[in-house]
Amino acid sequence: MIRVVDGPFDPAAELARFARGRTDVGAVASFVGRVRDHDGRVPILAMTLEHYPGMTERMLARLEAEARRRWPLLDVLVIHRVGRMLPGEPIVLVATAAAHRHAAFESCAFLMDWLKTRAPFWKLEETPEGERWVEARSSDDEAAARWEQPAAE
């Protein structure tokens, strides 16, 4: 399931509900991305996530479908927040459930790597010197590229 939310969300509460009561699940991997209070030596006072409503949901749904095609997943959850948020607050939660751990771990990392390079979100940081748009990082492109090969199952 995918969700784009424009206010705070609670990753622990979401994880408490995720795959609850399913006794066929042997492994749950999850990732939470949070706003940090600095980037290198620059303090970050706040972060605003802009997105492309409609295309965002479409791309996230496609990422979920691709992860399910590559790994035998029993459940998938992607929550991405948009709008303005403060250091320490969660930006994104990805959780995957499978019978075995490698499928859970790999699909979770895959979803984050592709989300970072394919889902239409843009980060605007507020620093003491003013606002600045976060630049895309080539390391994210490289991380995403490693999944271009068929999954080693």
Add this chain to the structure above:
Amino acid sequence: MIRVVDGPFDPAAELARFARGRTDVGAVASFVGRVRDHDGRVPILAMTLEHYPGMTERMLARLEAEARRRWPLLDVLVIHRVGRMLPGEPIVLVATAAAHRHAAFESCAFLMDWLKTRAPFWKLEETPEGERWVEARSSDDEAAARWEQPAAE
């Protein structure tokens, strides 16, 4: 921090507390291993985790230290349950916090791989045909072996 517990624990509640309030954390990766209700076609009615008290804590502490040596981690949590447990119940929780996602993801997978091959736990399954000890899997040894090389940081 490492903990060996002999009763149920709540991974979501643990994750709610993990690295809470830390605004230098940009990434939290976690893994929960649960008792499954079957293994292939064999129903699993319950699972008992035996361990080697003393050596267990020593090995888990060493795994945490090794993970912290390899990646710039801001926090680490390993909880492993022992005793008898039922399908759906958590066996193990590993969580790692870092500034960036690759350190969090990789160290979490590393901790699980080494825990599976180095920490003195043994699983006894209860099936309709009686009890049986789970056999070590060569795939776990192979997964652990990939970390023998220095971490690609």
Add this chain to the structure above:
Amino acid sequence: MRVRYFAWLRQRTGVAEEEIDPPAEVRTVGDLARYLAQRHPRLGEVLQSRGVVRFAVNQEYADADTPVGPRDEVAFFPPVTGG
């Protein structure tokens, strides 16, 4: 045709979206970009630089050769930075 701009490209056009009626010669995303560069000179400055601007047509990633028509929604935005 509806055109949308995101992130710092939006700050260069000064509008988040607009309805336009480009001339018939505008058949592809690349044609449209050249047309919009005249309309928004500060957008034009960056549309030249390869790799800086991404395109979507009807909410699907597109490239300069992707055809566009009057009923399409076309978006211009920088490389994404979510997650």
Add this chain to the structure above:
Amino acid sequence: MRVRYFAWLRQRTGVAEEEIDPPAEVRTVGDLARYLAQRHPRLGEVLQSRGVVRFAVNQEYADADTPVGPRDEVAFFPPVTGG
């Protein structure tokens, strides 16, 4: 010397741990294993098979050449299966 057995090795000896006083010739884990094989024949059956049994001395992984003494805690167990 304290000797501990875990998982299905414990089921073969019938005891979880025991205090023993082996003869002076028992200087290594390998010597001890041969000595214990006489004491617990059903343990002896599997101690021969390489890779089936793991050793620890004072709660550290050990091998057949690791020295053992009267004040040591030595453990025998199958490959681990936690997590």
